[in-house]
Structure formats: structure tokens, C-alpha cells
Amino acid sequence: MRERSQHAQEGMTLIEVLVALVILTVGLLGAAAIQLNALKYTDSSRMTSQASFIAYDIMDRIRANSGADYTVTPPTSGNLSVARDQDLYDFTTNIVNFGGATATGTIGLNQRVYTITITWDDSRAANIANSRRSFILTSRATVDPVATP
Numbered sequence: 001m002r003e004r005s006q007h008a009q010e011g012m013t014l015i016e017v018l019v020a021l022v023i024l025t026v027g028l029l030g031a032a033a034i035q036l037n038a039l040k041y042t043d044s045s046r047m048t049s050q051a052s053f054i055a056y057d058i059m060d061r062i063r064a065n066s067g068a069d070y071t072v073t074p075p076t077s078g079n080l081s082v083a084r085d086q087d088l089y090d091f092t093t094n095i096v097n098f099g100g101a102t103a104t105g106t107i108g109l110n111q112r113v114y115t116i117t118i119t120w121d122d123s124r125a126a127n128i129a130n131s132r133r134s135f136i137l138t139s140r141a142t143v144d145p146v147a148t149p
Contacts, residue, residue: 044125044133050098051118051135054091058107058116061087062141071109095120113140 062070065083074088088107095105099120108115115138122133 040125044122047099047120047122048133048135051120052137054094054098054105055116055118055135055137057094058087058091058105059114059137059139059141061091062107062114066142070107070114112142113138 058070061083062068065087068084070084070088072084072088074092075085076089078089079085091105091107095103095118099118103118103120105116105118108117115136117134117136119132119134121130123129123131125131
């Protein structure tokens with residue numbers, strides 16, 4: 001019995017080392033896949049946040065210049081002497097700068113309620129070609145007049 005214990009195995013075999021390396025490799029690949037997904041979704045979230053900043057910015061400008069019609073076609077160049085034209089030019093420029101040439105923005109008005117829609121390509125996060133994402137802000141620009149009896 002004593003002779004058998006002297007020949008007992010000590011240390012690890014090569015197969016055990018290879019199995020441990022395979023398990024470690026699978027774990028590291030899983031962690032890398034999770035990190036890549038996190039980066040994709042962080043980028044998509046950043047784009048949505050940027051779209052909301054742009055929409056709220058133009059809504060604040062509409063409120064500040066409540067007498068102007070912001071539903072017209074945006075000008076192709078800035079005009080500092082006309083606030084509405086400069087606001088619309090900045091709106092379209094900000095959209096193109098954040099979302100690229102395919103990003104669009106519209107301003108609609110229905111019964112004193114403005115609807116600002118910003119649409120951009122979000123195919124990176126969706127893993128689908130030509131996947132479009134939109135941010136829509138709906139807000140009343142002015143207070144309803146007080147009715148007197």
C-alpha cells in the first residue's frame with residue numbers, strides 16, 4: 001500500500017490545463033461580447049439624448065419668438081437679422097451634425113401644439129441595415145387665453 005502512494009500523481013496533467021484554458025477562453029469571449037453590446041447601446045442612447053437636446057433647444061427658441069411661424073421650410077443659410085430663419089438654420093445644421101446627412105427634422109403645428117420630430121439612422125445598435133429611429137417632442141408653445149365669463 002505504501003508503494004502505491006509513492007507513485008500517486010502529483011500536479012496537473014496537460015489535459016486538465018487545456019480544459020481550464022478552454023473554459024477561460026469561453027468566459028473571456030462572453031465578456032468581450034457583452035462589452036461590444038454595451039458600446040452599441042451606449043452609442044444609441046447618446047444619439048437619443050442628443051436628439052432630445054436639439055428638440056428642446058428649438059422648442060425653447062419657438063417659445064422665445066412665439067409670434068413667428070416655425071413650420072416653414074428651413075433656409076439654406078443663416079440670417080442673423082431674422083431670428084426665426086437663424087433658429088431654423090441652426091436646427092437643421094445641428095441635426096445634420098449629430099445624425100449625418102440622412103438625419104431629418106420636422107416641425108409641425110396643430111392647434112397651438114408643436115410637434116418636433118427628429119429621425120436618424122440607428123442601424124449600428126439595431127444590427128439591421130437602414131434602421132431608422134425617431135425622437136418626437138410634443139409641446140404647447142403658449143398658454144391658453146384665460147376665458148372671462
